[in-house]
Amino acid sequence: MNEIERTRQRETLAGRLRAVIDGPHVLSLPEELKPYECDGLAAYRVIPLLVVLPGSVEEVRATLRICHAEGIAVVARGAGTGLSGGALPHEDGILLSLARLNRIVSIEPDNCCARVQPGVRNLAISEAAKPHGLYYAPDPSSQIACSIGGNVAENAGGVHCLKYGLTVNNLLGVEMITIEGERVTLGGGGLDGPGYDLLALITGSEGMLGVVVEVMVKLLPIPQRAQVALAAFDEVETAGRAVADIIAAGILPAGLEMMDNPSLRAAEDFVHAGYPTDAAAILLCEVDGGSEEVSEDIAKVRQRLLDSGATEVRTAEDDTERARFWAGRKAAFPAVGRISPDYYCMDGTIPRKHLPQVLSEIARYSDESGLRVANVFHAGDGNLHPLILYDANNPGELELAEEVGGRILELCVEVGGTITGEHGVGLEKINQMCAQFPPEELQMFHDVKAVFDRKGLLNPGKAIPTLNRCAEFGAMHIKAGDLRFPHLERF
Amino acid sequence: MVEQDIAQALAEQVRDAAGRRRPLRLVGLDSKDFYGHAVEAEPLQLGGHSGITGYEPTELVMTARAGTPIAQIEAALAANGQMLAFEPPVFTGTASLGGAVASGLGGPRRPWGGAPRDLVLGITLLDGRGRILRFGGEVMKNVAGYDLSRLMAGALGTLGALLEVSIKVLPAPTIERSLVLNLSRDRALQLMRELARQPAPLSAACHLDDSLHLRLSGNAASVAAWEKQIGGDAGDGGDFWLRLRNHGLAFFESGRPLWRLSVPPATPRLDCEQQVLTDWAGSQRWVYSSCGAMEIRDEVAKIGGHAILFRHGDGKTPVFHPLGSVRERLHRGLKQTFDPQGILNPGRQYASI
Numbered sequence: 029m030n031e032i033e034r035t036r037q038r039e040t041l042a043g044r045l046r047a048v049i050d051g052p053h054v055l056s057l058p059e060e061l062k063p064y065e066c067d068g069l070a071a072y073r074v075i076p077l078l079v080v081l082p083g084s085v086e087e088v089r090a091t092l093r094i095c096h097a098e099g100i101a102v103v104a105r106g107a108g109t110g111l112s113g114g115a116l117p118h119e120d121g122i123l124l125s126l127a128r129l130n131r132i133v134s135i136e137p138d139n140c141c142a143r144v145q146p147g148v149r150n151l152a153i154s155e156a157a158k159p160h161g162l163y164y165a166p167d168p169s170s171q172i173a174c175s176i177g178g179n180v181a182e183n184a185g186g187v188h189c190l191k192y193g194l195t196v197n198n199l200l201g202v203e204m205i206t207i208e209g210e211r212v213t214l215g216g217g218g219l220d221g222p223g224y225d226l227l228a229l230i231t232g233s234e235g236m237l238g239v240v241v242e243v244m245v246k247l248l249p250i251p252q253r254a255q256v257a258l259a260a261f262d263e264v265e266t267a268g269r270a271v272a273d274i275i276a277a278g279i280l281p282a283g284l285e286m287m288d289n290p291s292l293r294a295a296e297d298f299v300h301a302g303y304p305t306d307a308a309a310i311l312l313c314e315v316d317g318g319s320e321e322v323s324e325d326i327a328k329v330r331q332r333l334l335d336s337g338a339t340e341v342r343t344a345e346d347d348t349e350r351a352r353f354w355a356g357r358k359a360a361f362p363a364v365g366r367i368s369p370d371y372y373c374m375d376g377t378i379p380r381k382h383l384p385q386v387l388s389e390i391a392r393y394s395d396e397s398g399l400r401v402a403n404v405f406h407a408g409d410g411n412l413h414p415l416i417l418y419d420a421n422n423p424g425e426l427e428l429a430e431e432v433g434g435r436i437l438e439l440c441v442e443v444g445g446t447i448t449g450e451h452g453v454g455l456e457k458i459n460q461m462c463a464q465f466p467p468e469e470l471q472m473f474h475d476v477k478a479v480f481d482r483k484g485l486l487n488p489g490k491a492i493p494t495l496n497r498c499a500e501f502g503a504m505h506i507k508a509g510d511l512r513f514p515h516l517e518r519f
Numbered sequence: 520m521v522e523q524d525i526a527q528a529l530a531e532q533v534r535d536a537a538g539r540r541r542p543l544r545l546v547g548l549d550s551k552d553f554y555g556h557a558v559e560a561e562p563l564q565l566g567g568h569s570g571i572t573g574y575e576p577t578e579l580v581m582t583a584r585a586g587t588p589i590a591q592i593e594a595a596l597a598a599n600g601q602m603l604a605f606e607p608p609v610f611t612g613t614a615s616l617g618g619a620v621a622s623g624l625g626g627p628r629r630p631w632g633g634a635p636r637d638l639v640l641g642i643t644l645l646d647g648r649g650r651i652l653r654f655g656g657e658v659m660k661n662v663a664g665y666d667l668s669r670l671m672a673g674a675l676g677t678l679g680a681l682l683e684v685s686i687k688v689l690p691a692p693t694i695e696r697s698l699v700l701n702l703s704r705d706r707a708l709q710l711m712r713e714l715a716r717q718p719a720p721l722s723a724a725c726h727l728d729d730s731l732h733l734r735l736s737g738n739a740a741s742v743a744a745w746e747k748q749i750g751g752d753a754g755d756g757g758d759f760w761l762r763l764r765n766h767g768l769a770f771f772e773s774g775r776p777l778w779r780l781s782v783p784p785a786t787p788r789l790d791c792e793q794q795v796l797t798d799w800a801g802s803q804r805w806v807y808s809s810c811g812a813m814e815i816r817d818e819v820a821k822i823g824g825h826a827i828l829f830r831h832g833d834g835k836t837p838v839f840h841p842l843g844s845v846r847e848r849l850h851r852g853l854k855q856t857f858d859p860q861g862i863l864n865p866g867r868q869y870a871s872i
Contacts, residue, residue, distance in 0.1 A: 218784075
């Protein structure tokens with residue numbers, strides 16, 4: 029399409045949409061479209077044909093009906109904090125922002141649930157539930173800004189997944205609009221819905237199957253107390269084994285996080301969390317629950333960590349110290365961004381038992397390439413965020429980082445893991461999907477999409493590679509300076 | 520036959536049936552044959568595909584072939600202080616892991632421990648074309664591709680035969696205590712909901728015949744503290760929960776149609792609930808009713824729930840709750856995708872799939 033045709037199409041479509049949507053909420057001017065050109069993965073930028081901000085479910089339906097009739101691509105967007113380019117616009121499609129659907133419809137304390145619109149921020153749900161002694165458990169690091177609709181699309185995690193599960197484990201139902209504009213309830217008011225578990229299928233489907241316009245989330249009682257232990261190790265492998273030892277003791281920590289020396293030093297320099305900077309690795313182990321339970325568990329954790337070879341174990345004296353222990357971990361990404369011109373963030377998951385092996389392999393790749401790697405792990409559930417440090421201004425270094433990243437991902441798949449634990453495939457990891465799934469499984473994904481979206485209009489080109497594309501292979505590099513919303517915690 | 524050969528033979532049987540468009544009735548260990556509509560077809564015997572293929576307690580993951588008996592799995596887990604958190608009902612027979620996942624049923628711990636769909640991490644699936652496919656994996660966090668593993672939980676084998684399942688397992692609580700309080704249904708429901716809102720170590724809450732049965736699970740100090748706060752007496756020492764899980768209580772002995780209502784937990788007594796056992800702190804209600812199927816389904820649907828004619832249906836009344844046109848279309852589309860010849864358990868769940 030040339031620019032003239034494009035402009036004409038833009039104006040025609042805008043006109044049609046303005047007939048069903050309040051005029052100012054159909055954006056078509058270049059300066060209006062620009063802010064929507066990317067999500068949290070700022071290296072990819074595309075200006076959409078139009079941005080539409082519906083103010084009601086009916087407006088969402090009307091928009092989708094028009095797009096379906098006209099064959100226009102639709103990319104849904106929540107708060108735009110995603111890290112894999114899942115909300116990257118399509119140049120010939122509309123960007124459907126759900127930001128105006130931001131109402132908490134109801135909090136039902138007796139049913140331990142909340143009914144919210146997709147644009148409601150993750151943390152806002154817990155804030156609204158707090159007076160009832162309840163909260164919403166999944167806590168992705170961007171939770172002050174990210175929206176629940178985006179959380180559903182990505183099956184967002186956080187640091188408490190091992191004990192409390194992912195988004196999929198904390199939903200009761202969603203109201204979804206199909207590409208044809210029909211409204212359908214998936215899940216229900218009870219703990220299950222009739223027929224196939226379409227709620228589970230929709231969760232994490234990256235906006236490829238439908239547009240969620242209401243979410244019913246489970247609320248949990250706020251734990252009476254939480255306590256965190258910080259343990260130092262003089263070998264990364266020892267720390268890895270300590271993780272298994274804690275699980276073997278029958279403890280299910282609320283959070284179990286690991287940082288290696290490069291990342292803990294970067295974090296310490298940045299936020300002064302009080303980390304022992306001479307340690308090869310630290311573990312943060314949080315337990316929560318009833319007061320008595322926490323006292324007992326934290327004593328057990330402490331003993332286990334010492335038995336496993338920790339050189340030092342500290343338990344937080346009070347909530348201020350607990351917050352400080354966590355502050356370093358939560359600031360790890362921006363902290364690493366301060367010590368290197370660029371870094372490449374990975375999101376693999378591996379079976380925990382391979383942690384020591386994978387760590388030493390990563391160290392070997394690092395030595396061989398001469399590139400530093402700072403490792404930040406959700407160690408409890410095996411979700412690794414190795415950050416490969418490089419400088420794009422040095423010729424060849426970007427390609428080298430890419431190669432190291434590729435080797436790490438291959439290693440994750442090789443040991444029985446996955447290329448993405450929580451950031452999603454989006455556009456970023458679409459090529460790596462080819463390494464994880466054989467053609468028959470990939471084709472099955474395409475066929476499932478076609479059941480929901482025969483014309484392939486919802487978020488085209490994301491999440492599932494075409495079989496042809498699998499011939500290609502690329503990887504994405506984040507310019508440290510380009511990480512959007514640098515004030516948000518990323519972990 | 521070695522296991523690889525069993526899987527290949529099963530695949531061959533499905534390919535053959537697909538080629539001839541002859542339906543197959545999926546059978547694990549045959550403990551839940553009563554559930555859903557009868558399928559008159561040649562059996563696809565999955566019970567022989569058995570055995571735990573991977574279990575390392577520190578991983579909190581077990582992988583087993585679909586025909587592995589639940590009892591074998593639970594024994595292996597118990598030896599390591601772990602459990603299947605969804606407490607799969609095994610009824611009177613020996614249930615298999617594949618059947619437990621395919622039926623999607625959870626026991627008394629379900630509101631706190633999750634359902635099969637919450638715990639399934641990966642599957643090996645034999646689809647309706649006779650292809651062996653793998654989805655998900657053995658890790659807790661995995662967002663690569665659509666979650667087709669969880670989709671199989673509760674699909675009653677209509678989208679494929681499970682050959683192997685990887686499932687998240689959890690540490691078993693240090694101690695468990697049962698409490699019984701003499702309370703009317705309304706008072707009991709109120710108390711169950713109050714407790715569900717507090718950080719109490721509840722792992723089961725059921726009301727039957729003017730008795731509220733509670734189970735507390737956790738470490739000693741926490742359970743003792745809540746035991747004291749809640750009061751009541753110790754009941755029959757824990758057998759109640761096993762009998763509830765497997766429908767071995769006298770309540771379930773009736774030959775009348777047994778309804779399972781899945782509703783928002785705080786829902787007050789419904790008109791159709793004439794004889795009721797309230798489980799899952801209010802979310803799951805087992806009901807005998809003189810109301811007609813339509814009446815029951817209408818009343819439950821109004822509050823966002825659904826109703827299953829769990830046992831002793833007349834063979835004509837649909838067992839599962841109507842889907843409505845959009846969901847129905849999506850179900851048919853998925854069925855067509857996984858089982859284009861419509862040979863896997865046709866009609867067991869809905870006539871159209």
